[in-house]
Amino acid sequence: MDAIVSGLVLGGLYALVAQGFVLTYVTSRTINFASGEFLAIGAFVALGVGSWSWLPTPGKVAVGVVAAGIIGAIAYRLLVVPFARSEHDSRWLLSTVGLSYVLLNLLTHAEGANPQKLPFARAEGTTSLLGVAVNKQQLWIALVAVLVTVALVLGSRFTSAGVLMRATAEDPQAVSLMGVSPRRVGVMAYALASAIAGLAGILWAAEVGATPGLGVHILVSAFAVGVIGGLTSFWGPLVGGALFAVVVQVGSYQVGALWGQVFGLLLVIVVLVIRPEGLLGRRMEAKL
Amino acid sequence: MKKLAIVALATAALALSACGGSSEGGSSDGTVRIGVVGPETGPAPQYYTDLIRPAELAVAQLAEKYDLKVELVEVDDQGTPDGASRAVQKLLNEENVDAILGPPLSGNALQVADVIQRTGRPWLSPAIAPEIMDESLEQNWLFRTNYNSADLSEVVASLLFADDAKVGVVHSADAYGQSGVDSVKAEAKKLGKTVAAVEAIQPGATDFSAGISRLKAAGVDSVFLAITAGADTSTVTKTIAQQGLKPKRVVTNATIMADFAELADPGQWENLVFVDPRDLVGENLATIAKDYQAKFDEAPILPTNVYSVMAAIDAYLAGVAEAGDAGDYDAVRKAMEGIASVSVGADTIDAPFAAGDHELYEAEDPSAWNVFGFNDKGDLEMRGNLEECLSGTC
Numbered sequence: 001m002d003a004i005v006s007g008l009v010l011g012g013l014y015a016l017v018a019q020g021f022v023l024t025y026v027t028s029r030t031i032n033f034a035s036g037e038f039l040a041i042g043a044f045v046a047l048g049v050g051s052w053s054w055l056p057t058p059g060k061v062a063v064g065v066v067a068a069g070i071i072g073a074i075a076y077r078l079l080v081v082p083f084a085r086s087e088h089d090s091r092w093l094l095s096t097v098g099l100s101y102v103l104l105n106l107l108t109h110a111e112g113a114n115p116q117k118l119p120f121a122r123a124e125g126t127t128s129l130l131g132v133a134v135n136k137q138q139l140w141i142a143l144v145a146v147l148v149t150v151a152l153v154l155g156s157r158f159t160s161a162g163v164l165m166r167a168t169a170e171d172p173q174a175v176s177l178m179g180v181s182p183r184r185v186g187v188m189a190y191a192l193a194s195a196i197a198g199l200a201g202i203l204w205a206a207e208v209g210a211t212p213g214l215g216v217h218i219l220v221s222a223f224a225v226g227v228i229g230g231l232t233s234f235w236g237p238l239v240g241g242a243l244f245a246v247v248v249q250v251g252s253y254q255v256g257a258l259w260g261q262v263f264g265l266l267l268v269i270v271v272l273v274i275r276p277e278g279l280l281g282r283r284m285e286a287k288l
Numbered sequence: 289m290k291k292l293a294i295v296a297l298a299t300a301a302l303a304l305s306a307c308g309g310s311s312e313g314g315s316s317d318g319t320v321r322i323g324v325v326g327p328e329t330g331p332a333p334q335y336y337t338d339l340i341r342p343a344e345l346a347v348a349q350l351a352e353k354y355d356l357k358v359e360l361v362e363v364d365d366q367g368t369p370d371g372a373s374r375a376v377q378k379l380l381n382e383e384n385v386d387a388i389l390g391p392p393l394s395g396n397a398l399q400v401a402d403v404i405q406r407t408g409r410p411w412l413s414p415a416i417a418p419e420i421m422d423e424s425l426e427q428n429w430l431f432r433t434n435y436n437s438a439d440l441s442e443v444v445a446s447l448l449f450a451d452d453a454k455v456g457v458v459h460s461a462d463a464y465g466q467s468g469v470d471s472v473k474a475e476a477k478k479l480g481k482t483v484a485a486v487e488a489i490q491p492g493a494t495d496f497s498a499g500i501s502r503l504k505a506a507g508v509d510s511v512f513l514a515i516t517a518g519a520d521t522s523t524v525t526k527t528i529a530q531q532g533l534k535p536k537r538v539v540t541n542a543t544i545m546a547d548f549a550e551l552a553d554p555g556q557w558e559n560l561v562f563v564d565p566r567d568l569v570g571e572n573l574a575t576i577a578k579d580y581q582a583k584f585d586e587a588p589i590l591p592t593n594v595y596s597v598m599a600a601i602d603a604y605l606a607g608v609a610e611a612g613d614a615g616d617y618d619a620v621r622k623a624m625e626g627i628a629s630v631s632v633g634a635d636t637i638d639a640p641f642a643a644g645d646h647e648l649y650e651a652e653d654p655s656a657w658n659v660f661g662f663n664d665k666g667d668l669e670m671r672g673n674l675e676e677c678l679s680g681t682c
Contacts, residue, residue, distance in 0.1 A: 013494065105329065108333060113332075132533065133531060134530075172291055208522075209519060209551045211519070253501055253502070257489060257493075257502070
């Protein structure tokens with residue numbers, strides 16, 4: 001029971017980051033491999049405004065989230081659009097990986113490698129969930145992941161921006177013929193995805209401290225979660241996150257802490273073999 | 289054919305220069321060139337920061353004392369064994385340095401140990417893996433100015449296993465952590481005890497509840513942490529508190545000083561102590577930290593590494609001054625074995641090395657090792673020496 005509950009809670013963090021992959025994949029068929037660094041950007045910007053005593057905590061969080069979103073939008077325009085010119089152009093993969101290295105080094109030089117405590121946006125201590133002691137901050141992040149997922153599902157159905165995103169996912173050429181630029185939709189998706197990564201970064205940094213490598217360790221798990229749940233469904237990350245993290249935790253509890261991740265990645269392989277589009281995903285042409 | 293012969297000769301000449309064996313070299317203008325290799329990039333750059341900075345600090349203070357012109361040649365090993373190998377080859381073959389300082393990470397030091405020993409240059413190391421030192425070598429070029437993890441395990445074993453405690457070990461999944469767990473197991477065997485559970489943590493792990501749950505299931509009530517980064521130590525101690533594992537003691541070493549108190553809450557260091565042979569709260573280290581702060585505008589991250597590096601530079605420059613020529617590597621090595629003392633700030637360690645003894649610290653005397661913990665505010669405090677703590681008076 002401990003493994004299942006802790007897995008469900010831990011899966012929320014991975015799911016939150018994986019939502020960014022879904023957003024960019026459905027709208028532009030690309031994935032931002034520098035997403036890990038956007039966690040760190042959100043955290044460091046929030047840390048930077050942490051001393052503004054006149055700004056309440058939600059405001060500080062919002063500044064970090066918006067900053068990550070703006071940088072994400074710029075990154076899409078400058079580093080994804082020029083390298084994703086056709087369905088078979090996959091240079092965006094290299095440009096986003098390159099961006100990851102550049103941002104990591106810039107952040108390290110600017111902020112140093114050591115963790116810096118984020119003194120707000122943290123729920124301290126533990127609480128009991130189904131009789132199992134869980135970290136309050138992890139639980140809080142899991143709840144945020146559910147809220148963000150619900151907001152994305154509702155937003156994609158009931159707002160004009162959401163409808164545009166869905167239309168672009170279905171047929172970008174038709175959207176283009178109707179006078180809407182798929183690139184503009186891509187900018188919007190990258191901004192939103194990076195903002196979500198920034199939010200995840202702030203909430204996680206409040207627990208473990210802000211470091212340039214904050215997202216590095218989360219990125220692989222988040223990508224695994226995206227693959228398991230499906231990169232074309234907003235519900236996918238939640239399902240994938242829950243499954244992946246529960247398998248990791250059960251493996252860790254039963255065999256050893258180092259083995260958990262191995263079991264989780266084995267699950268990814270199983271899903272790729274049985275259902276390559278992910279458990280809740282549907283087949284789409286990728287630019288790879 | 290002639291071309292082939294020339295290429296073969298050139299290759300052989302390059303290979304010979306790479307493999308070394310020569311005992312003379314150095315720069316023509318008499319400048320002592322020390323190659324500094326550490327993880328400027330990669331997962332643990334704090335170990336590079338507190339390698340290069342104390343080296344610069346020590347050189348600034350000691351070059352005049354020994355009347356030497358000293359140059360530091362820095363190369364990034366990227367925190368990987370491969371990177372360390374490339375960096376050391378560059379220092380030896382392209383930069384032709386007179387001595388090598390680093391790498392500070394045990395796994396990287398292990399990777400380059402053979403190359404440096406075969407090449408024959410004075411090698412100054414703060415890495416604590418016991419395996420990098422082979423004192424049976426006829427010409428041992430390694431001088432370690434930190435303790436090694438086998439010595440640490442020997443002294444902490446008595447503390448860990450006191451009161452018939454059931455001991456569990458949490459180690460980071462790297463060479464440093466593996467070396468730590470191996471050393472504790474070896475000491476347990478000597479004492480006729482066994483380690484009840486061993487769990488590994490990946491650097492930067494998001495959760496360690498499974499590991500602590502397994503320690504709890506094994507009935508562990510005394511925990512040794514051999515973890516590279518203070519942030520990971522914080523993750524482990526947080527989970528210990530969260531899971532309700534209430535060990536009599538959690539013992540670790542000074543690597544905890546990097547970031548732990550910054551990230552952890554008071555509940556996480558309640559029963560936590562660490563052991564070190566240096567006085568980490570004394571006037572001398574405070575003065576060194578002040579000088580460091582003045583020069584670099586930041587406090588030291590790993591004060592013990594700062595101390596080790598400054599000791600290494602002092603020992604090496606004393607050896608060069610004694611030998612009279614940094615390029616006469618063998619003479620420098622022998623001079624280092626015979627130096628009367630090593631100074632770090634106001635501290636002096638007499639007869640630091642000898643032929644067949646290139647370790648600055650020994651494990652024999654528990655009263656020479658200090659036990660530290662954190663007070664309510666998270667400030668470091670000395671609880672007493674290990675002997676006192678074992679007799680219950682600290």
